[in-house]
Each structure stands twice: as C-alpha cells, then as structure tokens.
Amino acid sequence: MLAQAVANGVVLGALFALLGAGLTLTYGVLQVPNFAQAGVITLAAYTMLWLNQSAHWSFWLAVLGGLAMGGVVSVLTERVAYRFVRTRPLAAPVVALGMLLVLDNIALVLFGGDHVSLSPPYAGDVIHLGPVSIPAVGVALVATAAVSLLGLYLFLQRTRTGRALRAVSQNAEAAAMLGVRLERQYGIAFFISGILAGLAAFAYGPVYAVFPYMADAILLNAFVVVVLGGLGNVVGAAAAGLLLGLLESFGAVYVSAAYQTLIGFAVLLLMIVLRPSGLFSSGERRVA
Amino acid sequence: MTERPAILRSTPDGSAAGRLLRRLTPARDYIGIALLGAGLWILLIETNAFYSSVLTGILIWTIATSGLNIIAGLGGYPSLVQGAFYGVGAYGSAIAMQWGQPFWAAVPEAMVAAGFLGLVIGLVFSRTRGQYFAIGTLFSGLVVALVLNNWRSLTHGALGLSVDFGFANLDQLNIAIAAAATLTLALFRFVSRSRLGWRLLTILEDEDLAEHIGVPTTRTKLTAFVLSAAIGAMAGTLIGQYNGTISPDLFDYYVGFVMFVALSVGGAGRVLGPLLGSAFIVGVPNLLNLPSGIGLLLAGLIFVVVIIVLPGGFMSAIDALVHKLGPKARS
Numbered sequence: 001m002l003a004q005a006v007a008n009g010v011v012l013g014a015l016f017a018l019l020g021a022g023l024t025l026t027y028g029v030l031q032v033p034n035f036a037q038a039g040v041i042t043l044a045a046y047t048m049l050w051l052n053q054s055a056h057w058s059f060w061l062a063v064l065g066g067l068a069m070g071g072v073v074s075v076l077t078e079r080v081a082y083r084f085v086r087t088r089p090l091a092a093p094v095v096a097l098g099m100l101l102v103l104d105n106i107a108l109v110l111f112g113g114d115h116v117s118l119s120p121p122y123a124g125d126v127i128h129l130g131p132v133s134i135p136a137v138g139v140a141l142v143a144t145a146a147v148s149l150l151g152l153y154l155f156l157q158r159t160r161t162g163r164a165l166r167a168v169s170q171n172a173e174a175a176a177m178l179g180v181r182l183e184r185q186y187g188i189a190f191f192i193s194g195i196l197a198g199l200a201a202f203a204y205g206p207v208y209a210v211f212p213y214m215a216d217a218i219l220l221n222a223f224v225v226v227v228l229g230g231l232g233n234v235v236g237a238a239a240a241g242l243l244l245g246l247l248e249s250f251g252a253v254y255v256s257a258a259y260q261t262l263i264g265f266a267v268l269l270l271m272i273v274l275r276p277s278g279l280f281s282s283g284e285r286r287v288a
Numbered sequence: 289m290t291e292r293p294a295i296l297r298s299t300p301d302g303s304a305a306g307r308l309l310r311r312l313t314p315a316r317d318y319i320g321i322a323l324l325g326a327g328l329w330i331l332l333i334e335t336n337a338f339y340s341s342v343l344t345g346i347l348i349w350t351i352a353t354s355g356l357n358i359i360a361g362l363g364g365y366p367s368l369v370q371g372a373f374y375g376v377g378a379y380g381s382a383i384a385m386q387w388g389q390p391f392w393a394a395v396p397e398a399m400v401a402a403g404f405l406g407l408v409i410g411l412v413f414s415r416t417r418g419q420y421f422a423i424g425t426l427f428s429g430l431v432v433a434l435v436l437n438n439w440r441s442l443t444h445g446a447l448g449l450s451v452d453f454g455f456a457n458l459d460q461l462n463i464a465i466a467a468a469a470t471l472t473l474a475l476f477r478f479v480s481r482s483r484l485g486w487r488l489l490t491i492l493e494d495e496d497l498a499e500h501i502g503v504p505t506t507r508t509k510l511t512a513f514v515l516s517a518a519i520g521a522m523a524g525t526l527i528g529q530y531n532g533t534i535s536p537d538l539f540d541y542y543v544g545f546v547m548f549v550a551l552s553v554g555g556a557g558r559v560l561g562p563l564l565g566s567a568f569i570v571g572v573p574n575l576l577n578l579p580s581g582i583g584l585l586l587a588g589l590i591f592v593v594v595i596i597v598l599p600g601g602f603m604s605a606i607d608a609l610v611h612k613l614g615p616k617a618r619s
Contacts, residue, residue, distance in 0.1 A: 033419045084596040091595050093422035094366055094552060097545050098595065101588030108581035212581075216542075220430060223423050258438040265431050268424065269412055 003132045005253045011138040013245020014145035020225030020237035022196035028169030029189040035096040036077045038215035039103025044070035045201035045210045067198035074194025108212040118205030141203035221264040325470025342574045347469040353551045353562035354472045355519025359512045361557035364492035369425035370547045372432035373517040375539025376402040377524025382451045391454025395525045399518040406517025414509040430541040437536045448535025451528040549591045555603025
C-alpha cells in the first residue's frame with residue numbers, strides 16, 4: 001500500500017514537474033501566469049490523437065506532430081496576446097485565462113467533448129516491481145519527465161541561448177543592454193514551454209483521458225508547484241513537483257481520492273501564509 | 289485595468305449649467321438607475337418567454353458581477369472566485385429552505401455564509417498581489433466546485449438539488465429580480481463614492497503608498513471582498529429560484545472567471561459595466577442560440593481583444609463617444 005502510493009506519487013509528481021517547468025520558464029521571462037498552457041496541452045493531445053487515429057500516422061510520428069503543434073500554438077499565444085500586455089501586469093493573468101478559454105473551446109468545437117484515450121503501442125503493459133505494479137504508461141511518463149527536465153536543465157546551463165534565457169529571466173532590462181534580443185528570447189521560452197506541454201500531453205493522454213478540459217485542474221496544481229519551487233526556478237519546480245505528487249498520492253490513499261486536488265490547495269495556503277518566497281528560492285521574487 | 293479609473297478623471301466644466309449638473313449628480317445617478325431598473329422590469333414582463341429568460345440571465349449576472357465590481361473594479365484585485373459565492377448563495381438558500389427556513393430568512397443566511405467564506409479566502413489571499421491573487425482565488429473556486437460535487441449528503445453531488453419556491457408566481461419573481469438588480473447597481477454607485485470606495489481606489493492606484501498615508505489596506509480589502517461575496521450569493525439565490533433546480537456544473541470553477549471577463553469587457557469600476565458586460569457575455573450567446581463551446585470561444589476571443597485594444601471596456605468606448613458628441617457630463 002505504502003510502496004504503491006509512493007509509486008503513484010512519483011508518476012503524478014513527474015507530470016506536475018513537467019508542467020511546472022514550462023510554467024516557471026514563461027513566468028521567468030514574461031511574468032505571465034500562463035494558464036493557456038493547459039489549452040496547449042489539450043490541442044497537442046488532440047493533434048496526436050487525430051494524426052494517429054484519423055490520418056493513420058504511426059504513433060511516434062503522431063507524437064512528433066503533436067509536439068510541433070504544442071510549440072507552434074504556444075508561440076502563437078505569445079505573439080497574438082501576451083506581447084500586448086507586457087507592460088500591464090494586472091491584465092496578464094486574465095488574458096492568459098482568455099487564451100485558455102479560446103484554446104480549450106477550439107478543441108471542443110473541432111473534436112467534440114467526449115473522453116477519448118490516446119493509446120501508445122505499450123498501452124496494456126504493466127511492470128511489476130515486488131508488491132508494486134506500475135502501468136507502462138506511468139513508467140513512460142516518469143522517463144519522459146526525467147529526460148526532458150534534464151535536457152532543459154543542461155540547455156539552460158550549458159548553451160549560449162540557455163544562458164541568454166536565464167539572463168532575461170533575472171533582469172530583462174540589463175540583458176537587453178548587454179545585447180540579448182528580448183523578442184527572440186520570449187519566442188524561444190514559449191516554444192520550449194509548448195514542447196514541454198506537448199510532452200505532458202504525450203505522457204498524460206494515455207494515463208488519464210483526452211478531452212477539452214483535460215489539463216485545467218491539473219494546471220492549477222502545477223501553479224502550486226511553481227509557487228512551491230520558487231518563481232522562475234526550474235530545478236525547484238522539478239523537486240516541488242515530485243513533493244506535491246507524493247503528498248497528493250498519499251492524500252488520495254489515506255484521506256479521500258475525491259478531494260485529492262484539495263491537498264494542492266492546502267499546500268498553496270500554507271506556502272502563502274508561511275513562506276511566500278517558495279521552498280527553493282533565494283527570495284528574489286515574493287508571492288505575497 | 290491599469291488605466292486610471294474614470295472616476296478619478298475630473299471633467300472641468302466651469303459653466304453655471306455644469307456646476308448645477310455636478311451638484312445634482314448623486315440624485316441624477318440614482319434616478320437614472322431607478323428608471324433603468326423600471327425599464328428592465330417592463331422589458332422582463334412584456335417580452336415573450338424566450339427574451340424574458342435571456343434578460344433574466346443577464347440581470348442575475350449583473351448582480352453577481354456588480355458584487356465583483358467592488359473588489360475587482362474599485363480595488364483592482366482580480367478575484368476569480370465570484371462563481372463560488374454565486375454557488376454558495378444558490379446551494380445555501382436551497383439547503384436552508386429544505387431545513388425549514390422561510391425564503392426571506394434563507395436569502396440573508398446564504399449571503400452571510402458566502403460572506404464568511406469570502407472572509408476566510410480573503411484573509412489568506414489578500415496578502416498576495418495581482419497574479420497570485422488570481423491564481424489563489426481561481427483555485428478556491430475549484431475547491432468549492434469540488435465540495436459541491438462530492439459532499440453528497442448535503443448537495444446530492446452531480447445530480448443537484450431541487451429548490452423550493454420562495455415566490456408565489458413568476459410575476460413576483462420578476463419584480464424581485466429587477467428590484468435586486470436595480471438595488472445592486474445603486475449600492476455599487478453608493479459604495480464607489482463612499483469612504484470604502486475611495487480607499488479601494490487608493491489601493492488600486494498604489495497599494496504601498498495607500499498603506500503609507502494611513503489607509504487600512506487589509507481591512508479595506510477584506511470588507512470589499514466580503515461585500516462582493518455576499519452580493520454574489522444574492523445572485524445565486526435568485527438563479528436557484530428561477531431555475532427550480534441547481535447542480536454543480538452551474539457553478540464550476542470557470543464561472544468565476546467568466547464573470548470577471550464580463551466585468552472587464554463591460555467596464556471595471558463603472559456602475560453600468562456589469563450590465564453591459566453581462567448583456568454581452570450571457571445575452572449574445574443565448575440570443576444567437578450558440579452552442580456552449582462556440583459561445584465560450586467567442587467570449588474568450590472578444591475578451592482578449594477588448595483587454596488589448598480597450599483596457600477600460602465598453603464603458604470607456606461609450607465615454608469616448610459621448611465626449612466626441614457633446615460637452616454633456618456623463619453619468
């Protein structure tokens with residue numbers, strides 16, 4: 001029971017970490033709480049599903065198509081909406097929600113509201129580790145999250161573009177003075193965040209279900225991860241994602257599965273009251 | 289939203305007529321609101337059942353978004369939890385009546401319950417600013433929706449509740465809805481020029497500065513939030529009465545956000561903003577009989593466009609138009 005709860009928690013935590021990393025990245029460069037990320041996930045998931053089942057592409061090719069769609073849609077949200085509210089921080093969260101409404105309902109109009117399932121070739125497999133059984137899709141989720149977060153970390157630390165991105169995140173004005181082209185960095189941040197959303201769709205679709213509002217509630221948990229991990233901190237987001245996943249999984253087992261999301265809310269409350277700067281942050285940006 | 293609220297922009301007009309008009313302003317505003325209310329009531333009873341039901345939806349939303357207008361429009365705090373207070377009002381009054389309370393007692397009880405919930409949510413999240421207030425309140429709305437769905441012994445879960453009627457017939461309910469909408473608009477007009485309203489405006493302008501010059505910011509925000517919650521609950525009691533049944537999907541977490549959309553599109557901080565915004569967000573999709581997906585899609589698109597090109601909402605466009613057409617003072 002305990003080991004199973006830990007295993008479930010790791011799977012859930014990997015998903016939270018994947019979402020939180022994308023959110024914290026876009027928050028870092030543009031100070032936008034990117035609610036529209038949930039809509040990007042939805043559209044990426046439906047793209048994979050449509051390419052796989054209606055256009056009869058092979059599963060992996062369809063996943064690539066979905067990732068590309070995620071990146072493109074995410075960059076589009078920045079180009080057509082967020083860029084106009086850069087100087088109006090109060091308008092940013094509501095524009096983000098407006099974009100979410102648009103993206104989710106595009107999916108609803110195009111694909112209908114039914115719950116459908118994205119089924120990879122390994123859909124039915126289950127891996128047994130002693131008393132614990134984990135479906136292969138869960139293992140794939142954890143592996144996807146681990147590989148992509150490690151890749152993101154190396155990209156941010158080791159490459160020129162990654163360093164420029166971190167510079168913008170720390171101080172956009174200073175970065176611009178040193179010759180970093182802000183417009184380009186915004187685009188890159190949103191593209192990466194869109195790819196992460198696509199990866200989340202690939203990881204999430206088989207474990208749960210694909211429907212227009214599939215990612216809305218889980219995205220709020222991802223915001224808890226961002227607050228917990230410290231705003232704009234990718235490593236913090238990964239650690240906080242795992243922590244929250246474990247907490248919610250234990251809550252589901254020992255308290256009530258229906259109120260699982262409530263645990264994320266409780267964590268958010270505690271954070272805001274006790275430690276507004278986040279668990280893993282140096283306190284540069286405060287929440288409250 | 290970051291624009292200076294219209295209320296702070298004085299319109300200098302030195303003429304004798306201008307001075308007289310300005311001196312008459314409060315009375316003129318309240319008379320205008322009363323006439324508007326009477327007109328809406330006549331529309332409500334004289335049009336056919338379809339138009340009347342659309343107008344009822346608009347008026348009930350006007351009440352809920354007018355409540356939201358206090359904390360979000362005057363104070364600049366983007367509360368996305370108004371839908372939850374709306375739900376607490378509907379469920380609270382329905383449950384109180386099932387427990388044997390008469391309707392006239394059930395309504396204030398539901399409003400007090402929502403006000404208390406608002407106090408709790410406000411105590412935690414009024415510490416946060418802007419974006420995190422939005423995230424926190426949105427999450428609060430999600431939690432309330434979760435409770436409505438899962439506390440089956442009280443709410444019957446997704447099946448919903450049937451609501452006991454508090455009015456003898458539809459005519460009485462129509463009067464109540466029109467009167468409640470009118471009173472709420474008048475109340476907002478009153479609050480916006482009261483001490484509470486001015487304090488909220490200083491918070492909107494610069495909260496730190498307001499704190500420095502001695503505005504009790506925490507108390508002001510909490511008062512406004514509780515007031516917003518109670519008015520939202522009043523709207524909820526009316527939708528319960530009108531529908532006869534309520535279910536959690538009417539009060540899902542995104543409702544609070546769509547209410548915020550309605551307020552922003554209409555004109556945040558303005559007396560008539562909620563009416564205009566509700567007419568647009570609730571009325572247009574219903575009149576055109578759009579399926580819910582396309583309606584919300586359009587609402588989202590229009591909202592994003594309005595926020596980008598017209599930060600003050602439709603009311604600011606009307607202001608500009610009035611300003612162009614003549615030197616008449618506006619309400």
